Amino acid sequence: MNPLEATRAAGESRLAQFLPHAGADYTDWRNHDFGPNGDNRVSGLSPWLRHRLLTEEEVIDAAARVHGLTGAEKFIQEVCWRSYWKGYLERRPVHWHDYRKTLDEALTGIARDKRQNQLLLNALEGNTGIECFDAWVDELIQTGYLHNHARMWFASIWVFTLALPWAIGADFFLRHLLDGDPASNTLSWRWVAGHHTAGKTYLARPSNIARYTNGRFNPVDSLAAEAPAPPASDRPPLQPIPDEPDFELSETTGLLITEEDLHPESCFGERHWPLVVSLQTTGWRSPLSISAHVQGFVTDALVDAMTRNPGVQALGPIDLVDTAAGDRLVELLQTAGIGTLVTPWVPAGPTADALAAVEPILSAVGIRLVKVPREWDVTVWPHATHGFFRFWKAVGPMLSERYAAFEA
Numbered sequence: 001m002n003p004l005e006a007t008r009a010a011g012e013s014r015l016a017q018f019l020p021h022a023g024a025d026y027t028d029w030r031n032h033d034f035g036p037n038g039d040n041r042v043s044g045l046s047p048w049l050r051h052r053l054l055t056e057e058e059v060i061d062a063a064a065r066v067h068g069l070t071g072a073e074k075f076i077q078e079v080c081w082r083s084y085w086k087g088y089l090e091r092r093p094v095h096w097h098d099y100r101k102t103l104d105e106a107l108t109g110i111a112r113d114k115r116q117n118q119l120l121l122n123a124l125e126g127n128t129g130i131e132c133f134d135a136w137v138d139e140l141i142q143t144g145y146l147h148n149h150a151r152m153w154f155a156s157i158w159v160f161t162l163a164l165p166w167a168i169g170a171d172f173f174l175r176h177l178l179d180g181d182p183a184s185n186t187l188s189w190r191w192v193a194g195h196h197t198a199g200k201t202y203l204a205r206p207s208n209i210a211r212y213t214n215g216r217f218n219p220v221d222s223l224a225a226e227a228p229a230p231p232a233s234d235r236p237p238l239q240p241i242p243d244e245p246d247f248e249l250s251e252t253t254g255l256l257i258t259e260e261d262l263h264p265e266s267c268f269g270e271r272h273w274p275l276v277v278s279l280q281t282t283g284w285r286s287p288l289s290i291s292a293h294v295q296g297f298v299t300d301a302l303v304d305a306m307t308r309n310p311g312v313q314a315l316g317p318i319d320l321v322d323t324a325a326g327d328r329l330v331e332l333l334q335t336a337g338i339g340t341l342v343t344p345w346v347p348a349g350p351t352a353d354a355l356a357a358v359e360p361i362l363s364a365v366g367i368r369l370v371k372v373p374r375e376w377d378v379t380v381w382p383h384a385t386h387g388f389f390r391f392w393k394a395v396g397p398m399l400s401e402r403y404a405a406f407e408a
């Protein structure tokens with residue numbers, strides 16, 4: 001059973017409930033993690049935002065209209081962190097590919113080292129003897145969620161106390177988080193481990209954990225006292241942001257729905273498509289198995305998006321487990337007379353990897369796949385070149401102007 005309902009309506013209702021708290025309440029209490037059954041003041045919106053059942057832009061819009069940009073600035077900034085990480089990875093997709101390579105190497109390496117392998121098993125089973133860490137493993141597996149501060153502490157303990165490879169920790173998150181996201185997850189783990197900002201790592205301190213868990217945990221003398229930075233490496237060159245593609249919707253244009261963007265109607269309008277097909281690519285998130293919660297959330301979310309975007313024919317969700325599924329897809333498209341498939345932009349990550357395997361099969365039979373970027377992405381991604389501070393310096397004033405009328 002999924003812990004959360006994977007529909008846009010459920011996301012909208014959660015947003016509506018949270019909105020009154022998106023101002024001072026969030027500003028004052030967002031760093032506190034009172035535990036899975038505690039009175040946490042964060043929104044819990046990330047599974048919907050991650051899959052774009054809700055878009056960043058509409059959540060920002062809703063918060064700014066209630067509190068003004070100034071009143072909801074902290075919350076809006078956090079939503080912008082998602083856009084920043086997405087843009088950052090889009091401009092440097094090599095970080096995703098490097099992560100997958102590092103993960104494969106780490107998994108192979110650790111399997112050969114009995115002692116390290118046992119340490120890893122203990123960590124994955126929540127059996128390290130570090131009370132807070134073991135509780136977070138349990139919470140992650142049971143609920144598919146961890147508070148942002150717990151994610152930071154968890155990743156820091158994984159890397160600096162347990163001395164385990166960061167990429168296996170990132171993969172563990174990606175397999176279990178309902179919001180598991182190639183950009184936010186990979187880049188946050190890189191940031192904690194010191195690969196994002198030269199010379200900067202994140203050290204989890206017992207006093208900080210005690211304070212922000214409201215005394216639930218106090219791991220004195222259990223954690224590494226230092227978090228040494230790895231050697232700095234060069235930033236890879238920036239890739240261009242996506243161009244607006246040249247295409248027209250016609251009678252032979254089908255809609256492709258992927259788990260990267262489940263609100264295609266805000267890209268293409270409400271239409272009755274000749275064909276709607278949805279592909280599930282959750283299995284591409286990891287070489288290991290993905291939790292049933294995550295698989296189920298995505299399947300339900302794809303079904304929900306198909307319900308909102310009807311077609312004369314509707315196919316899916318098709319689980320794109322391998323390219324044989326791509327061959328079957330081509331057959332279906334040809335039978336339906338589809339010449340072009342359009343889809344909202346698919347950013348760097350597992351779905352883009354899966355589509356890269358399918359695209360040659362489509363183009364071999366003359367079917368064009370057109371990925372359409374959103375205005376929000378092409379507006380903010382150009383600023384995701386360095387740190388978040390520089391990003392916000394460009395995006396903050398733009399939002400400030402847009403929501404000037406809503407200031408108290």
Ligand SMILES: Cc1cc2nc3c(=O)[nH]c(=O)nc-3n(C[C@H](O)[C@H](O)[C@H](O)COP(=O)(O)OP(=O)(O)OC[C@H]3O[C@@H](n4cnc5c(N)ncnc54)[C@H](O)[C@@H]3O)c2cc1C
Nearest residue numbers: 042043044045046078079082148151179180181184185188
């Ligand atoms: C090691 C690590 C791994 C992470 N992995 C993921 C991941 O796989 N997927 C994911 O969505 N987030 C990830 N995050 C970011 C963040 O922890 C979650 O987005 C946030 O905890 C979601 O909870 P919420 O919706 O209650 O957040 P709120 O505090 O209510 O924030 C509102 C929204 O802002 C965005 N947001 C908030 N903080 C961040 C942040 N630091 N980075 C990016 N976006 C943010 C999210 O969309 C969130 O739903 C990770 C952070 C760390 C430190």
